[in-house]
Amino acid sequence: MEKVWLLVAVAASVLARAAAVELTFELPDNAKECFYEEIEKGTECTLEYQVVTGGHYDVDVLVEGPARQILYREIKQQYGQFQFTPDHTGTYQVCFSNEFSTFSHKLIYVDFQVGDEPQLPGVGEHFTAMTQMESSSQKVHENLNSIIDYQTHHRLQEAQSRKRAEDLNERVLFWAVGETLGILVIAVGQVMILKNFFADKKSNQAAY
Template identity: 85%
Template sequence: MERGWLVVLLGVVCWCAGAAGVELTFELPDNAKECFYEEIEKGTASSLEFQVVTGGHYDVDVVLEGPSRQILYREIKQQYGQFQFTPETTGTYQVCFSNEFSTFSHKLIYVDFQVGDEPQLPGVGEHFTAMTQMESSSQKIHEDLNSVIDYQTHHRLREAQSRKRAEDLNERVLFWAVGETLGILVITVGQVMVLKNFFADKKGNQASY
């Protein structure tokens, strides 16, 4: 399968000091289920975000479970979802994406499972005195750049989704045009054959006299 237009959505796994998580795009086959696991400490702010980029009716089942198999978050046949939580216990948390209800449609899914806060710039916040104007500006630029990255990711997802829909629409229009062309050719040939039979009958009747 050609997925050159989805190069920008290649999976990236990010592990950072003070913040961990996974951000990737993966393909979920029909009648399949995929799970991701994350070790989370008690009281660590975490967030889950997902979006179905392509495939079928753009829907998927999502379940987030805690260490004791308790269900923290569940969505049935959803295209997009976001959930923020703070674990009350330390352990392994899992999020599962299910496409078992689909018999032939593969899904392309983007998932962002983040644990902890974004670490500050090196050297910023390591001293007890107030930050200088330069440090404050650097931290603000750092936060703005992270926001830009998030916006770019969502715009790329939206662009990929729109491109896929446009390609599907173009394919349907092409098939419809080919079908109409074949129908016109069949009708044209049929009309010629019918007219030809009319003239052949007249010649036969004239010959009998």
Template identity: 65%
Template sequence: MDHWSACFLFVSFLGTVFHTNGAELTFELPDSSKECFYQEIEKNVSATLEFQVVTGGQYDVDVTLEAPNKEIIYRQVKTQFDSHTFVASMSGVYKACFSNEFSTFSHKLVYMEFQVGDEPSLPGVGEHVTVMTQMESSAQEIHKNLNSIMEYQTHHRLREAQGRKRAEDLNERVLWWSLQETLAVLIISIGQVYILKNFFTDRKPSQNL
């Protein structure tokens, strides 16, 4: 495994994490291609689609969100990241599509989270008719804060991976530019030495005619 693959090992793991109320994954989006994902949502249920281009090209994709009746309820063109929250107007399967068809050579890695409904509460908490005890309230608050921390960590790692890839690309460009400059300096130096050598070389009489 090379350093580039290791850098995104954590995002590959996210691709296996699916929730009953949504999905969180990363996927590869080749050049001139389109990928669609489907999520069943009940009527009047709130949902959030969030995405971010981690690597590739200008870090942008085209995104559309389609309702079961084929109506486009959200569209973005050449966007790096965004988040869209909506309330389902009807029950059915909603389709989120990510397009890289405008690019003919840039391979991209995209992170997506499709959250449906509210975050589930702790098991056993709030299931009784009495008021929650102080311990239950504290446990519920801790659970909520831990979920927020997990979200912050995910976005921080995505930004870290994106920054690392950009730094590696910049380092590679600087390396190649330095090699080209070094080669150019060597060629010019050799040429100058050759020209100066001809100036100080004694010519034969036949050459002066």
């Protein structure tokens, strides 16, 4: 298994029935990377992924259950989302494959949510209705989580756009260097041709 480079963030919390993993890793060419998670029966799970940079921005994705049954498979996808509720408790694996690429490295963002998000400490721990302060705190917490999600997607879009701009700038630079060399070669060739032309004319006049 290749080494995983964490570039954006890694947040992992294992609770009674809730866990979350958010990371960005580099997937080399001709490589396959798998992640494993122990999930209980009936726990709602959500997988979200996106190819940030590399090649044609595509990757093969596979989600398998404990009995190696295929729950989700996509070929050469740039981004996607998959929600499922396991029927059996066990170890589930999510695999990303770049084996079809011979030279392009991929940068992939993964957000794997397992179970519901735990409530704030002290909120929801009693059987009475929440107070106005508790309701406000819960609302602020949900809004902050939404802001974090928006920021994450904006960072991914910014990274993708920056990579495309850098690739375009590199291509323009190479094209400009090629044109400059072509102009220099043509200029030198024209000078040499004109020089030989006048040299031949002087030789002919001298012969007469």
